[in-house]
Amino acid sequence: MEFNRQNLESSLKAGRKSRYLPFSLHIFESVCSTNQTLWDLLAQGAEAGSVVIATQQTAGRGQWGRQWVSPSGGLYLSVAIAPKIEATDSYQLTLASAWGVAWQLRKCGVSVGIKWPNDLVLNNRKLGGILTETKVNKGKITQAVIGVGINWTNPVPKTGINLESWQTSQHSSPISCLEMLTSKVLLGIESGIECLFQEGISILLPRYLDLLTNIGDQVYVNNLSGIVVGVTPQGNLRVDLETHDTNELIKPEIYVEPGTISLGYSKSSV
Numbered sequence: 001m002e003f004n005r006q007n008l009e010s011s012l013k014a015g016r017k018s019r020y021l022p023f024s025l026h027i028f029e030s031v032c033s034t035n036q037t038l039w040d041l042l043a044q045g046a047e048a049g050s051v052v053i054a055t056q057q058t059a060g061r062g063q064w065g066r067q068w069v070s071p072s073g074g075l076y077l078s079v080a081i082a083p084k085i086e087a088t089d090s091y092q093l094t095l096a097s098a099w100g101v102a103w104q105l106r107k108c109g110v111s112v113g114i115k116w117p118n119d120l121v122l123n124n125r126k127l128g129g130i131l132t133e134t135k136v137n138k139g140k141i142t143q144a145v146i147g148v149g150i151n152w153t154n155p156v157p158k159t160g161i162n163l164e165s166w167q168t169s170q171h172s173s174p175i176s177c178l179e180m181l182t183s184k185v186l187l188g189i190e191s192g193i194e195c196l197f198q199e200g201i202s203i204l205l206p207r208y209l210d211l212l213t214n215i216g217d218q219v220y221v222n223n224l225s226g227i228v229v230g231v232t233p234q235g236n237l238r239v240d241l242e243t244h245d246t247n248e249l250i251k252p253e254i255y256v257e258p259g260t261i262s263l264g265y266s267k268s269s270v
Contacts, residue, residue: 011183020194022049030056034078035147048082073154078147091235099208100192109174113213117258125161159265
């Protein structure tokens with residue numbers, strides 16, 4: 001699949017109200033991993049705002065060391081930022097990016113939601129995901145790479161969905177081409193990161209929760225049943241444990257770290 005830089009630059013220019021990130025575009029047909037390629041560029045002197053884009057990854061990375069299957073026809077991109085935030089707040093970068101990308105796509109008419117902590121969902125199936133990697137010095141994040149993968153025309157598993165097939169089912173094409181999708185993702189990352197750093201997590205988090213599909217879900221943590229009620233500013237899932245004590249007015253709440261439990265996907269389309 002051939003990528004048209006001029007179309008991307010035109011789409012970015014048309015939709016961009018902010019210049020918060022100084023995008024410097026590096027476009028490839030195929031890379032091992034856009035995150036790794038961007039880390040390599042940073043080691044060679046590339047600066048914050050650098051972007052690596054590809055339509056195929058041969059060794060894509062997912063959360064917690066998992067492989068991210070990245071066949072041709074998808075959108076895979078990574079953006080470098082220099083956030084200068086506490087290492088303990090690193091998940092805020094993922095929350096910001098997930099909200100920003102989902103919000104940009106929703107503005108176009110694509111009804112994207114967020115599945116905790118970092119998946120983009122459409123019709124209860126996985127449209128894409130986000131992987132944030134960081135470098136830390138003295139407890140502060142000095143560099144971060146935010147990687148986003150979106151299913152465009154590529155084949156997907158039963159729990160996934162690609163944007164082209166969804167648009168066909170809707171008899172509508174709010175996203176007309178890969179370059180437009182790329183611009184929306186980049187603008188989404190920019191708007192999410194700008195919201196986080198200019199307005200703060202207290203503004204960003206409610207926006208993230210508005211698009212979270214897991215509120216009210218029943219989950220099991222260490223064989224205890226609970227209901228998802230929110231997310232903490234550090235990205236942990238807030239779960240109210242179910243209790244059989246009718247005298248207990250306040251249900252005990254626990255915080256579940258990302259990677260501790262899997263919320264899963266239904267294998268049937270909805």
